[in-house]
Amino acid sequence: MADQGLRGWLKKPIGYFFAGVCAAAVSVAIYAGAQYFYQSLGGPRAAQGVLDNPASADTKNLAPNGSAEAGMSQLKHTSESFRAVARKVGPAVVNIKATKGPRAKASRGKRRHPQEDEDQSPQGQPGQPHDPLFDFFERFGQPFPFQPFPQETPQTSFGSGILIDKKGIVVTNNHVVEEATEIFITLSGDEQVEMKAKVVGTDATSDLAVLKIERKQEFPFVEWADSDAVEVGDWAIAIGSPFALGQSVTLGIVSAKGRMAQGITGAGYGETLIQTDAAINPGNSGGPLCDLEGKVMGVNTAIYTRSGGYMGIGFAIPSNTAKDIASKLISGGKIIRGWLGVYIQPLDPDLATELGIKKGISIHQVLEDSPAAKAGLKAGDVIVEVDGKAVGEVNSLQHVISEYKPGQKVKIKVISYTDKKNRAVTVTIGTLPENQTEAKVSPQDEPDRLGVIVSARGKQGVNVEMIQPGSIADQVGLEVGDIITRINRQEVDSIATYKKLTTKSKRLYLEVKRKGQSLFYQFVLPE
Numbered sequence: 001m002a003d004q005g006l007r008g009w010l011k012k013p014i015g016y017f018f019a020g021v022c023a024a025a026v027s028v029a030i031y032a033g034a035q036y037f038y039q040s041l042g043g044p045r046a047a048q049g050v051l052d053n054p055a056s057a058d059t060k061n062l063a064p065n066g067s068a069e070a071g072m073s074q075l076k077h078t079s080e081s082f083r084a085v086a087r088k089v090g091p092a093v094v095n096i097k098a099t100k101g102p103r104a105k106a107s108r109g110k111r112r113h114p115q116e117d118e119d120q121s122p123q124g125q126p127g128q129p130h131d132p133l134f135d136f137f138e139r140f141g142q143p144f145p146f147q148p149f150p151q152e153t154p155q156t157s158f159g160s161g162i163l164i165d166k167k168g169i170v171v172t173n174n175h176v177v178e179e180a181t182e183i184f185i186t187l188s189g190d191e192q193v194e195m196k197a198k199v200v201g202t203d204a205t206s207d208l209a210v211l212k213i214e215r216k217q218e219f220p221f222v223e224w225a226d227s228d229a230v231e232v233g234d235w236a237i238a239i240g241s242p243f244a245l246g247q248s249v250t251l252g253i254v255s256a257k258g259r260m261a262q263g264i265t266g267a268g269y270g271e272t273l274i275q276t277d278a279a280i281n282p283g284n285s286g287g288p289l290c291d292l293e294g295k296v297m298g299v300n301t302a303i304y305t306r307s308g309g310y311m312g313i314g315f316a317i318p319s320n321t322a323k324d325i326a327s328k329l330i331s332g333g334k335i336i337r338g339w340l341g342v343y344i345q346p347l348d349p350d351l352a353t354e355l356g357i358k359k360g361i362s363i364h365q366v367l368e369d370s371p372a373a374k375a376g377l378k379a380g381d382v383i384v385e386v387d388g389k390a391v392g393e394v395n396s397l398q399h400v401i402s403e404y405k406p407g408q409k410v411k412i413k414v415i416s417y418t419d420k421k422n423r424a425v426t427v428t429i430g431t432l433p434e435n436q437t438e439a440k441v442s443p444q445d446e447p448d449r450l451g452v453i454v455s456a457r458g459k460q461g462v463n464v465e466m467i468q469p470g471s472i473a474d475q476v477g478l479e480v481g482d483i484i485t486r487i488n489r490q491e492v493d494s495i496a497t498y499k500k501l502t503t504k505s506k507r508l509y510l511e512v513k514r515k516g517q518s519l520f521y522q523f524v525l526p527e
Helices: 003-041 045-050 067-092 134-138 321-330 351-353 371-375 396-402 472-476 495-504
Strands: 092-105 151-163 169-172 179-187 194-196 197-203 208-212 235-240 248-260 272-276 288-291 296-303 313-319 341-348 361-366 382-385 411-417 422-428 452-456 462-467 483-487 507-514 516-526
Touching: 003 313, 045 507, 067 235, 067 288, 092 169, 092 396, 151 296, 169 371, 179 197, 194 197, 197 248, 197 313, 197 361, 208 321, 208 341, 235 272, 272 296, 296 321, 321 396, 341 396, 351 382, 361 371, 382 396, 462 472, 483 495
Parallel strands: none
Antiparallel strands: 092 151, 092 179, 151 169, 169 208, 179 194, 197 208, 235 248, 235 288, 248 272, 272 313, 288 296, 296 313, 341 361, 361 382, 361 516, 382 411, 411 422, 452 462, 462 483, 483 507, 507 516
16 A cells, blocks of 8 residues: 555656646747747847837838848838928928018017017117127117117018919918018028019918019929828928028928818918928918928918917918919909808707708808898808708808809808798809997896896897806807897897796807897807
């Protein structure tokens, strides 16, 4: 018995030993296979190279032996693409210096921040800002010796421009040359020679201008890209003269498309912008935003900034828009846009559901004697079609209407907010203009849910007497003197009715009269 127990005890360690040997052999085999596979992918240098330089990744053949050299080759090829764009486009990018009317420049008191003068020269003349001696006297509140006080000095702004044909036609931003008394253009590589430019035409709405320079030789020029084909993520190369330092090239991507110009540059009538993270600074205005083929996809126009300098968000006018505007300015000197004569707003989703439609554009106000007023359009109408084509975005409708020529007849289909009925009207398009008290009776004492104080005016609505700053009424645009006539399709015939209608409903539709004009508001009251 004892011998059998001893033999059994000896067999167990031997079994464990052989099991351990087998496990070790399997582990070694797995490790060796992993090493072979890893080395076949190019080893740690290639893997790290791809991580450090995503552009070096070869998605078709991830990393053969010697992939570090292959990755470097790809990077050099990419760099050469950027250099090729700079060589191709650079000669056609010009520096623009615009002299504007004089202004008073005080020498003591307030020390002007350099950001207050966009696109100003970094170099100062004797007795001018940026001159060290001038700064010395100004710092201690003393006028510069022998300098009149205050001094009338002309403003000089700097920007960039793009030659678009061999005859010397230059496209730039309107804000670069607006109100300029003299404009000089310097070609790239010829910085000592200034050429006086004349204005062919300007368009403040799109922030574009066309200039003309002349010489015996032909000028280098750029090609336009199709901005509709540009996609988010495409390479973007900006060229210009930031801070009047001479021509510079910066690199980024297209960050977004379709940014509303009205909220960024003040431009209106449906224009949209390309957003990029390629560095755009004061002085780049009017320069090109290019693709990898060296074609111009946009005209740099604005930046989003809280500091006055680059913060990673720049905007360019799409090339298709710039090309169209430039062509019209060259042929006619100005842009004539079609005009409907309404203020519009996005359609409230709940109102859309109530009207049984998926999209449309709500009319906020119809201007007196406008084409829309003459055709019978009213505040509160919802536009759903223009000449048989559905519309659903504010900027798209603005652009569509602006493309019509004055005098053209357009069929517009609307749904009435009041009775929910469809109707079609024919509007004769007009020309976009160049520039666009009742008795008080016992007003209430405190602002209501809307943030207003109203007074009665018989059975013809209530008067808005006061608007609390920051209130919902203030935010949506109600004004003192407005007359609220209907709320949620019901007549407002007294203050009691007004209070009842504004108290029982969270979502409000207001019909308002302002100086003879009818307006329509839609909003949700805060909790």
